[in-house]
Amino acid sequence: MHESTIAAPPAEIRTVTRADLAASLRAGWRDLTQAPLFGLFFSLVYVAGGWLLWWALTTAGQLWWTIPVTLGFPLLGPFIAVGFYEISRRIEVGAPLDWGAVLGVIFRQKDRQIPSIAAVVVVFFLFWNFLAHMIFALFMGLQVMTNISSSYEAFLTPHGLAMITMGTAVGAVFSAVLFSMTVVALPMLLDREVDFVTAMLTSLAVVRQSPAVMLGWGMLIAVLLFVAMLPAFLGLFLVLPLLGHASWHLYRRALG
Numbered sequence: 001m002h003e004s005t006i007a008a009p010p011a012e013i014r015t016v017t018r019a020d021l022a023a024s025l026r027a028g029w030r031d032l033t034q035a036p037l038f039g040l041f042f043s044l045v046y047v048a049g050g051w052l053l054w055w056a057l058t059t060a061g062q063l064w065w066t067i068p069v070t071l072g073f074p075l076l077g078p079f080i081a082v083g084f085y086e087i088s089r090r091i092e093v094g095a096p097l098d099w100g101a102v103l104g105v106i107f108r109q110k111d112r113q114i115p116s117i118a119a120v121v122v123v124f125f126l127f128w129n130f131l132a133h134m135i136f137a138l139f140m141g142l143q144v145m146t147n148i149s150s151s152y153e154a155f156l157t158p159h160g161l162a163m164i165t166m167g168t169a170v171g172a173v174f175s176a177v178l179f180s181m182t183v184v185a186l187p188m189l190l191d192r193e194v195d196f197v198t199a200m201l202t203s204l205a206v207v208r209q210s211p212a213v214m215l216g217w218g219m220l221i222a223v224l225l226f227v228a229m230l231p232a233f234l235g236l237f238l239v240l241p242l243l244g245h246a247s248w249h250l251y252r253r254a255l256g
Contacts, residue, residue, distance in 0.1 A: 028246030039241025084244025
């Protein structure tokens with residue numbers, strides 16, 4: 001048990017409002033500006049991974065590089081998120097922002113429940129990847145063989161548009177389910193002594209309590225991350241810390 005963990009009483013699930021989202025974003029910005037170097041450090045993992053993935057796809061033509069890189073995002077994501085949560089927790093309680101202590105908390109998560117929830121994220125990712133290939137084969141399997149990496153006309157055919165529509169719909173469902181299972185679970189696992197199943201069930205309960213607001217939060221996260229990746233992934237240096245810190249404060253507002 002590390003210094004930030006407390007015994008978990010039954011969680012009091014509160015209704016989350018749009019005012020809570022706004023307050024969480026303001027608190028996240030405050031934490032970001034108070035500890036910017038931590039945000040830059042943790043975000044660098046994702047930015048560097050994005051650069052490596054882009055290089056593998058466009059310059060080197062090494063498609064096999066995309067497998068470990070893309071797997072690394074869901075595998076390392078929960079641990080990176082813990083870094084943002086721990087910074088916000090320390091600011092909240094007035095604890096020192098010490099690099100050794102913060103990194104130590106992240107390292108000790110390997111012996112707690114974070115690896116289990118990271119495994120769930122990876123399984124979701126792999127299953128979605130499998131479904132994506134199935135959808136591609138279902139709609140494009142009867143098309144004339146085309147190099148889709150250099151010819152995008154295939155996506156504008158009826159089969160291509162149907163594939164994009166189906167893939168987007170299925171991906172949205174997968175993303176919504178994964179978001180609902182982890183949005184509260186990840187900060188809860190840092191903050192309390194609970195197992196990952198209890199944390200995920202609590203997270204689902206929070207989303208059920210305030211479905212419109214919480215799913216709106218998920219859509220806002222998706223839009224901000226997409227926009228942040230457009231300028232060579234550099235926007236992630238700002239968006240990832242902001243969302244990470246804000247997620248901690250939203251968790252505190254969602255659970256009593």
